[in-house]
Amino acid sequence: MTGDHATLFTAAARHADTLTRARLVLYAGANLPSPEVLAAYSPGLGAMPSMGPSFDKEQPGTELVSQFEVAVRQEACALFGAAWAEPRLPSATLCNLAVFHAFARPGELMLAPDKAQGGHLSQRRGGTPDLAGLACEELPFDAAGLCLDATGAARMVEQRRPRLVMLGRSVMVRADDIAPVVAAARAVDATTVFDASHVAGLIAGGTYPNPLEAGVDVLVTSTYKTLPGLPHGLILGRDPAQGEALARLLDARFLANYNAALLPPLLRLLTDMRRDASLYAARIGRNTATLARACRARGLPVIAPEHGHTHQMLIPIADSEAPRALVAALAESGVIIGLCPDITRAQGAALRVGTQFLATLGLDAPAMEPVADLLAALLTGPMGVRLRPDRPAALPPAIRTLLAD
Secondary structure (H helix, E strand, C coil): CCHHHHHHHHHHHHHHHHHHHHCEECECCCCCCCHHHHHCCCHHHHCCCCCCCCCCCCCCCCHHHHHHHHHHHHHHHHHHCCCEEECCCCCHHHHHHHHHHHHCCCCCEEEECCHHHCCCCCCCCCCHHHHCCCEEEECCEECCCCEECHHHHHHHHHHHCCCEEEECCCCCCCCCCCHHHHHHHHHCCCEEEEECCCCHHHHHHCCCCCCCCCCCCEEEEECCCCCCCCCCEEEEECCHHHHHHHHHHHHHHHCCCCCHHHHHHHHHHHHHHHHHHHHHHHHHHHHHHHHHHHHHHCCCCCECCCCCCCCEEEEEECCCCCHHHHHHHHHHCCEECEEEECCCCCCCEEEEEECHHHHHCCCCHHHHHHHHHHHHHHEECCCCEEECCCCCCCCCHHHHHHHHC
């Protein structure tokens, strides 16, 4: 082992502690799994290939893998109120790609979120749908309401008669009203898909409306944002026939093998969420509401609703500021925040602030006051933030104490 590599391995071993004690992680698309979830990782389950349906795999000695597949499906269905679940894909991006291939044909139309409103690369034109040969058109957005334009989207579905309708985004500061869109899609025989990667933990905890209960056909999610697990993908749905069609596609053309060692951690995550999701999701909502209110009180611009918060709020960036340089400077001060489009103004950028990581650490609403103090010390500008020239060079003692506790 070279000296350089030894340094890397040492840094990797310490990285989780660095994130939890020496950084303030406000990144909306990240989380840390619990020690119990990490302890459930089972390398031996991934040592052998496990190709094919549960209990009908090509390889001998894979019965335990099949048992875990069945158990994960049962727990996922119970948590989200689904009729079927597919747990074998490693990310939500690949889940979306599989859904595209299973339920649409090349050249067919999908209506999807626009990039400017937080449509993820796996959802929108120019991204993963292109790999499936789909034509994409953008759903309308209500910038003033900070959500999907439900009436306009339903009308568009009726007029354009798509094969797929993709709902959900990577920027979601409040819940969308999807019922009119789902009804319109059903009327034109379109399949509805909701990408819940950012809000799955809130759905599980009851603070974000369950899209499956609203009639969405297929729900796709990752497992490491508001679900505090290891990176993985999960697909769920209401119609068992669609689940069977998807599984046939995966077994025949899409999924020769996968890392079954991740099934036990996923099972632990799902069972833990069935027990704790409501308290956890409520804590996230309180954190976001308190942080938004506290930042406004300190003169920072905030994009968030007055009620019905998710794990996200946005802080618009001044047009004169270089967004990536701003994020890099914040990281140098110990604060990890990501970028997203400013959903209220064309071509604008914003800081996307997430509170789920802090909720996983056990921090509740009162802890958001010193977080707001720090953001105000780092940023200035009521119409769009800039970096303060005299910003603190590192996390202040109040934040370090907060994280240490």
